[in-house]
Amino acid sequence: MTTAKKILLVEDEALLAGILEERLSQAGYTVIRAVDGEEGLRQVEEQEPQLVVTDILLPVLDGVAMIKQMREKEALKETPIIILTNLETVDGIERVIQEPRDMVLKKTYLTLEHILTTIQEKL
Numbered sequence: 001m002t003t004a005k006k007i008l009l010v011e012d013e014a015l016l017a018g019i020l021e022e023r024l025s026q027a028g029y030t031v032i033r034a035v036d037g038e039e040g041l042r043q044v045e046e047q048e049p050q051l052v053v054t055d056i057l058l059p060v061l062d063g064v065a066m067i068k069q070m071r072e073k074e075a076l077k078e079t080p081i082i083i084l085t086n087l088e089t090v091d092g093i094e095r096v097i098q099e100p101r102d103m104v105l106k107k108t109y110l111t112l113e114h115i116l117t118t119i120q121e122k123l
Helices: 014-026 037-047 063-071 112-122
Strands: 006-010 030-034 051-054 081-085 103-106
Touching (some): 006 014, 014 030, 014 112, 037 063, 051 063, 063 081, 081 112, 103 112
Parallel strands (some): 006 030, 006 051, 051 081
């Protein structure tokens, strides 16, 4: 029996987070949710997910700062990250994403199926 791959979803918009969690769970993934960057950082350290899906504009600790702190930890350096954002530009993002493993997607132009397909490709 194979263990479901774990995805950490860091999103403060409850409706979007709920829809994504439901769709990912239906696709067979174990979803761990966090509503801010600080909780996301704690969860990624405790749960060791195979992928992190995060927003940038988050309370307490923003997505860029969370990713930067993740990349400073040896055990988390290789964890792929998908960033979902509506921002046209994100200050500091080029310093924390590691292409092609990481990816930035614009929420405005996405469907749930596109997000799911991108996640499947990263895992």
